[in-house]
Amino acid sequence: MGMTEADNMFKEFREHSVAEFFKKNRQMLGYSGKIRSLTTIVHEYVTNALDACEEAGILPDIIVHVDQLGNDHYKVMVSDNGPGIPKTHVGKVFAQMLSGTKFHRFIQQRGQQGIGASGCTMYAQITTGKPVKIITSSKKGLVYETEVMFDVKSNSPILTNEIEYKGDHVGTKITAEFKDVTFNWSEYGPSEYIRRTAVANPHARLVFTAPDKQRFVYERVVHILPPRPKPSMPHPSGMTVDDMLDYAHHAKERTIKSFLTQTFDRMSSDRADEIEKLTSIDFKRKPDSVTWKDAEELVSAIKKVKFLAPSSGNLHPIGEKQIEKAILNVLSPEFHAVRTRSPSVYRGGVPFIVEVGIAYGGKAGHTNGDGGSAKTEVMRFANRAPLLFDAGGDVITKTIGEIDWKRYGLKNLEEIPVTIVVNLTSTYIPYTSAGKQAISDEEDIRKEMALALMDVGREIGAHLRRQFKRGEKQAKRSTLLRYIPEIAGAVALLAVDNKALLEKKLLELVNKKYAEGAVSEDDDEEDEDAGATADEPVVEESDD
Amino acid sequence: MAAAKKHLTEKTITPKDKEVSKKLRDMGKEIAEEIKKGESPYVKLPIRSLSNIKFNEKDEQLQLGTAVSKRSFMNVAHSRKFMQTMLVASWVCRELVEEGITTSLRDMYYALKRTIPGTKENTVEEQGESDPVVVDIETMLDILREELHLNADVRGRVVGNVVIKDRGDTVDWSKLGSGGWSIPSNVENVEIKSVDADYILLIEKNAAFERLHEDKFWKENNCVLMTSQGQAARGIRRLASRLSEDHKLPLYIFTDGDAYGWYIYSVIKWGSMNLAHVSDRLGTPNAKFLGLTMTDIEKYELENYTIKATDVDIKRAKELKDYVWFQAPEWQKEIDKMIKSERKAELEALSSKGLRFITETYLPEKIGKKDFLP
Numbered sequence: 001m002g003m004t005e006a007d008n009m010f011k012e013f014r015e016h017s018v019a020e021f022f023k024k025n026r027q028m029l030g031y032s033g034k035i036r037s038l039t040t041i042v043h044e045y046v047t048n049a050l051d052a053c054e055e056a057g058i059l060p061d062i063i064v065h066v067d068q069l070g071n072d073h074y075k076v077m078v079s080d081n082g083p084g085i086p087k088t089h090v091g092k093v094f095a096q097m098l099s100g101t102k103f104h105r106f107i108q109q110r111g112q113q114g115i116g117a118s119g120c121t122m123y124a125q126i127t128t129g130k131p132v133k134i135i136t137s138s139k140k141g142l143v144y145e146t147e148v149m150f151d152v153k154s155n156s157p158i159l160t161n162e163i164e165y166k167g168d169h170v171g172t173k174i175t176a177e178f179k180d181v182t183f184n185w186s187e188y189g190p191s192e193y194i195r196r197t198a199v200a201n202p203h204a205r206l207v208f209t210a211p212d213k214q215r216f217v218y219e220r221v222v223h224i225l226p227p228r229p230k231p232s233m234p235h236p237s238g239m240t241v242d243d244m245l246d247y248a249h250h251a252k253e254r255t256i257k258s259f260l261t262q263t264f265d266r267m268s269s270d271r272a273d274e275i276e277k278l279t280s281i282d283f284k285r286k287p288d289s290v291t292w293k294d295a296e297e298l299v300s301a302i303k304k305v306k307f308l309a310p311s312s313g314n315l316h317p318i319g320e321k322q323i324e325k326a327i328l329n330v331l332s333p334e335f336h337a338v339r340t341r342s343p344s345v346y347r348g349g350v351p352f353i354v355e356v357g358i359a360y361g362g363k364a365g366h367t368n369g370d371g372g373s374a375k376t377e378v379m380r381f382a383n384r385a386p387l388l389f390d391a392g393g394d395v396i397t398k399t400i401g402e403i404d405w406k407r408y409g410l411k412n413l414e415e416i417p418v419t420i421v422v423n424l425t426s427t428y429i430p431y432t433s434a435g436k437q438a439i440s441d442e443e444d445i446r447k448e449m450a451l452a453l454m455d456v457g458r459e460i461g462a463h464l465r466r467q468f469k470r471g472e473k474q475a476k477r478s479t480l481l482r483y484i485p486e487i488a489g490a491v492a493l494l495a496v497d498n499k500a501l502l503e504k505k506l507l508e509l510v511n512k513k514y515a516e517g518a519v520s521e522d523d524d525e526e527d528e529d530a531g532a533t534a535d536e537p538v539v540e541e542s543d544d
Numbered sequence: 545m546a547a548a549k550k551h552l553t554e555k556t557i558t559p560k561d562k563e564v565s566k567k568l569r570d571m572g573k574e575i576a577e578e579i580k581k582g583e584s585p586y587v588k589l590p591i592r593s594l595s596n597i598k599f600n601e602k603d604e605q606l607q608l609g610t611a612v613s614k615r616s617f618m619n620v621a622h623s624r625k626f627m628q629t630m631l632v633a634s635w636v637c638r639e640l641v642e643e644g645i646t647t648s649l650r651d652m653y654y655a656l657k658r659t660i661p662g663t664k665e666n667t668v669e670e671q672g673e674s675d676p677v678v679v680d681i682e683t684m685l686d687i688l689r690e691e692l693h694l695n696a697d698v699r700g701r702v703v704g705n706v707v708i709k710d711r712g713d714t715v716d717w718s719k720l721g722s723g724g725w726s727i728p729s730n731v732e733n734v735e736i737k738s739v740d741a742d743y744i745l746l747i748e749k750n751a752a753f754e755r756l757h758e759d760k761f762w763k764e765n766n767c768v769l770m771t772s773q774g775q776a777a778r779g780i781r782r783l784a785s786r787l788s789e790d791h792k793l794p795l796y797i798f799t800d801g802d803a804y805g806w807y808i809y810s811v812i813k814w815g816s817m818n819l820a821h822v823s824d825r826l827g828t829p830n831a832k833f834l835g836l837t838m839t840d841i842e843k844y845e846l847e848n849y850t851i852k853a854t855d856v857d858i859k860r861a862k863e864l865k866d867y868v869w870f871q872a873p874e875w876q877k878e879i880d881k882m883i884k885s886e887r888k889a890e891l892e893a894l895s896s897k898g899l900r901f902i903t904e905t906y907l908p909e910k911i912g913k914k915d916f917l918p
Contacts (some may be wrong), residue, residue, distance in 0.1 A: 288636030483627040490634035
């Protein structure tokens with residue numbers, strides 16, 4: 001489980017120097033490979049910026065520049081319109097590992113765990129030896145500028161070139177140089193990262209400038225902030241013996257009963273009494289006296305008691321309307337369908353919500369920026385954060401692969417301009433590893449995803465069928481139109497009649513039946529004598 | 545009309561021409577009325593596929609049934625054919641029938657072929673598209689192709705003691721050297737003056753015809769010798785029918801020993817599916833099949849000169865076996881033998897017994913013993 005790994009990270013952190021720790025764990029922290037490293041940097045800064053804005057109730061306006069300075073040498077600039085960082089916190093935010101540890105919070109959250117911006121500072125430092133430059137304003141009219149580095153020996157930040165002046169800077173602007181990173185247009189690159197962030201965060205305005213000065217602007221299309229997630233209580237049925245013991249020993253309540261009712265979601269006094277009757281435990285004991293055996297008894301008793309489904313009030317999915325707006329904004333597709341499923345639980349107690357969107361045509365699909373034709377792309381998100389790497393091991397990838405898309409008219413899924421968006425919202429995302437780029441294969445999650453995907457699949461299938469019919473109709477219409485002048489001409493000569501009149505009448509006839517754009521569902525009524533392929537050629541050798 | 549050759553004489557319009565012209569123009573007027581009423585214009589034509597071909601046991605003829613199909617402009621599957629039908633009807637009426645000009649199907653094809661403005665599509669792509677339209681109009685309006693002033697390519701030759709008159713010329717079929725008389729596509733106006741023959745022998749293959757002609761077979765056996773050079777064209781069928789029926793001459797058919805040869809016989813005798821509407825004019829129900837039969841192969845020990853039948857041959861043979869007009873036990877036996885042995889024989893196989901075997905042994909024996917298939 002991620003938590004345990006994170007705990008290990010924390011321990012290691014105390015045992016080694018920061019630099020050593022970073023170097024040892026850089027893979028886990030997302031700094032593996034030149035492309036991924038650059039994307040990780042952009043990700044950390046953008047995530048922090050989004051979080052800062054949202055926490056302060058500000059609609060995010062984020063600008064990202066990536067400039068190339070040399071071979072594998074880039075400059076990254078990220079600025080936001082957030083609340084700024086108080087002078088006293090700058091060092092902590094940008095040069096202290098695991099400072100704001102949120103490890104034991106059961107909360108729907110976007111980012112990495114407390115390593116983010118500091119990791120970037122460390123990476124800048126070990127690859128270029130240069131500090132990270134910060135300009136921030138946390139008080140109106142007052143700007144604070146500084147350069148941040150790590151003191152590798154003392155694990156503390158070093159701030160240099162600090163200045164404070166009066167000005168109208170808003171938010172925070174970070175500028176840093178990195179080597180051993182590289183930019184490309186693949187689906188693992190920063191450009192794609194920003195694009196996907198825009199899909200999952202329609203309330204943000206994102207501007208990205210690539211090293212070749214190409215500028216991508218993703219306008220804000222939702223003008224309300226998503227609700228702030230609140231820490232939620234775990235549902236009892238998801239508890240393992242180990243978890244139970246852990247929670248009990250950390251509890252501050254005086255009795256086991258109050259510990260249970262205060263710690264767990266849907267644990268009423270009545271339910272706690274029910275559990276007590278099923279066990280031999282005295283619920284008036286202190287929770288820290290719970291033994292492994294007691295915990296086992298509690299967990300098995302919990303399984304016999306019926307609880308209300310987990311409250312999902314603390315889950316905040318992106319929302320169907322919002323995803324729809326985002327898809328229209330970023331992909332301008334020819335057709336789209338979105339579905340937000342009702343909350344559900346996995347592992348018996350962890351609430352989650354699956355959201356799926358599918359976009360067809362327009363700018364949907366991935367093109368690799370080489371002008372080639374668009375191919376199917378899958379945008380995976382966990383709590384709105386794009387997951388770009390380790391797609392192979394991800395439950396989203398797996399579920400999409402298991403769906404019979406042919407049934408929905410998507411014959412060669414790989415080769416179609418389709419974007420499939422899947423967002424998993426949960427208080428606890430079951431990542432496959434600390435790299436946090438893949439969601440593990442939980443059966444309950446997979447089932448929900450499959451249902452949502454099939455739902456949107458059906459919609460897109462119906463659309464494609466309609467479109468095919470429309471195309472067919474168009475083709476029929478143009479076939480008929482083509483023959484009108486010849487027929488009118490021949491008949492006019494034979495019947496001694498007015499060619500122009502006949503042409504006009506035939507044109508009206510065709511337009512009446514194949515009015516442009518008019519396609520109704522019940523348009524299965526075909527040509528007059530459908531079925532009777534009246535005029536099949538006679539199968540026989542020619543007589544003369 | 546560069547393609548149509550003007551007669552040297554004044555244009556002569558017969559009452560028949562007037563009648564045909566009226567039929568075509570009336571059809572045009574009906575179509576124009578439908579269009580003006582805002583309806584999809586259409587023509588109705590008898591279906592000419594096997595499903596609508598009936599074998600009239602009494603007259604021993606293939607005949608068209610009553611099933612009719614509707615060819616409508618608004619049916620996308622038909623609209624191109626509908627256009628071609630209008631083009632052919634209009635052109636034939638105005639340029640041929642009313643002008644007293646006769647031309648070939650090939651000429652008509654070139655006269656009608658052009659690119660439809662604004663497209664890459666031609667009004668007719670190949671002659672195979674325009675020819676059937678003529679048959680459509682024939683069946684639709686009950687007009688003969690000859691009455692539409694259209695000819696097919698000349699094919700087939702004939703020799704024998706027959707004198708005819710054609711376009712004012714008297715032609716003696718016994719005095720035409722090695723070539724014989726080329727049978728025109730339209731024999732309606734050929735006048736048969738005198739016939740001195742005991743029977744007609746119609747041979748599928750030109751080479752065998754040449755052999756028999758060179759051997760003076762027709763002189764020695766007092767017969768009329770014809771070759772169809774493959775599937776018998778209308779002119780040959782009409783001519784054979786007229787000679788046989790008007791002059792009471794038995795008609796013997798001599799083809800390769802395979803499903804295609806046998807089908808040629810069946811077309812001459814009973815008519816064809818494609819031209820079932822004119823079977824009464826083209827068919828010769830009392831024609832007899834002389835050879836080659838599978839039994840001949842056994843009898844004359846030609847097994848070593850047979851050819852392996854292809855899958856297509858077998859398939860065709862199986863189709864023949866199902867045709868109502870091939871149900872005579874003799875034919876069923878022959879077809880079964882062929883399907884079973886998977887062999888077929890060309891009539892040249894007889895030459896394996898010597899170049900004069902056909903003329904000196906095979907034919908006299910077969911005809912003498914009346915060893916025919918019905």
